[in-house]
Amino acid sequence: MRAIDADDSSLSLVNSILWGNAYQIRSYSGSISIQYSDIQGGFGDPNTTHNVDKDPLFIDANSGNFYLQSGSPCIDAGTNENAPSVDLDFLSRPQDGDGDGEAICDMGAYEFVGAEIHIFCGGSIQTAVNSANDNDLIIVNPGTYAESIDFLGKAVTIKSTDPNDPDSVAATIISGSTEGGVVIFDKSEGVDSVLDGFTIKNGVDKGILIENSSPMIANCRIIQNQL
Numbered sequence: 479m480r481a482i483d484a485d486d487s488s489l490s491l492v493n494s495i496l497w498g499n500a501y502q503i504r505s506y507s508g509s510i511s512i513q514y515s516d517i518q519g520g521f522g523d524p525n526t527t528h529n530v531d532k533d534p535l536f537i538d539a540n541s542g543n544f545y546l547q548s549g550s551p552c553i554d555a556g557t558n559e560n561a562p563s564v565d566l567d568f569l570s571r572p573q574d575g576d577g578d579g580e581a582i583c584d585m586g587a588y589e590f591v592g593a594e595i596h597i598f599c600g601g602s603i604q605t606a607v608n609s610a611n612d613n614d615l616i617i618v619n620p621g622t623y624a625e626s627i628d629f630l631g632k633a634v635t636i637k638s639t640d641p642n643d644p645d646s647v648a649a650t651i652i653s654g655s656t657e658g659g660v661v662i663f664d665k666s667e668g669v670d671s672v673l674d675g676f677t678i679k680n681g682v683d684k685g686i687l688i689e690n691s692s693p694m695i696a697n698c699r700i701i702q703n704q705l
């Protein structure tokens with residue numbers, strides 16, 4: 479199957495992805511303009527068209543999931559010029575998907591807003607933070623996590639599965655055992671560093687350390703921390 483078959487027509491394509499079709503574009507006559515798009519096999523001079531020819535890293539194209547994975551070359555690679563103000567999910571666009579402070583439209587139907595990482599009891603929240611990118615969402619299932627969490631200056635959200643349910647918050651426990659804070663914000667974190675829906679306990683000298691930072695902390699129980 480071809481993605482686009484243009485005959486005697488003029489076509490203008492922007493912020494799009496044509497990938498995984500037997501042929502991407504066929505044109506008999508007429509004009510085709512493609513810019514800021516990811517075209518398998520390439521289209522035009524990348525320096526002037528801003529097109530790329532790289533695997534867009536859909537989450538799962540085979541099952542029709544065309545959301546972008548973290549690290550996709552389509553993130554913040556489109557143009558904001560004449561772009562619609564929302565994506566196919568009515569999420570406002572552009573979003574700053576690569577966390578560099580500049581919001582630019584993505585190529586494709588959906589703006590990337592960060593990866594979703596699920597942690598289960600026995601896993602490590604900190605390991606997830608270590609490999610997380612800005613805008614990622616780390617969802618922690620109920621259980622006791624015996625570790626200290628350092629946000630490492632990242633604009634990530636760490637939340638339990640149901641922060642508005644007190645029983646869920648009571649059952650999702652970060653239990654520290656070393657000095658310096660069970661949860662640590664000391665690398666200039668801002669309001670995009672979010673801790674939501676945890677019981678923070680057993681800090682040796684403090685529950686949460688905040689130094690030169692302005693994180694967002696919501697729905698947390700901070701209990702039984704010693705000095």
Ligand SMILES: [Ca+2]
Pocket residue numbers: 553554555572573574575576581582583584589590
């Ligand atoms: Ca974007």
Ligand SMILES: [Ca+2]
Pocket residue numbers: 554573574575576577578579580581582
């Ligand atoms: Ca950006």
